[in-house]
């Protein structure tokens with residue numbers, strides 16, 4: 601059974617994430633979407649809320665399992681017995697950091713990193729930029745799934 605990990609904070613999941621996850625789900629028997637628990641980072645949604653949103657918006661693919669992890673991503677991959685990671689690349693600016701991480705991760709663990717080009721429609725999109733715009737009342741519909749848009753507006757208005 602061919603399995604791969606798709607890691608991120610997903611605070612919240614965007615259509616850019618979903619594009620990569622959906623395309624990856626067509627290439628593997630199972631995609632484990634790994635939600636990073638980062639206690640140092642102030643998040644808008646709790647890990648549980650992020651997991652619930654991811655499960656809801658990926659259910660249609662049929663082969664997505666959402667898990668949480670803390671610490672090193674490669675330790676998670678090893679624990680799961682998964683030999684590879686898929687990362688979405690939005691722009692050249694992503695590449696330098698992601699290449700270093702891929703080389704480090706491989707050196708530490710032998711876990712491979714495969715890069716997938718993001719749909720140009722979402723190459724400007726990140727969860728942090730999205731939250732910034734939404735926080736000031738900007739319209740972010742179309743950049744996140746409807747379910748996430750509703751939660752985002754409620755959380756920011758709340």
Ligand SMILES: Cc1cn(CCC(=O)O)c2ccccc12
Pocket residue numbers: 606607608609610611616617618620621687688689690718727
């Ligand atoms: C483009 C892109 C960035 N990330 C990490 C974003 C994050 O850390 O929340 C992804 C995770 C899954 C699929 C695509 C992406």
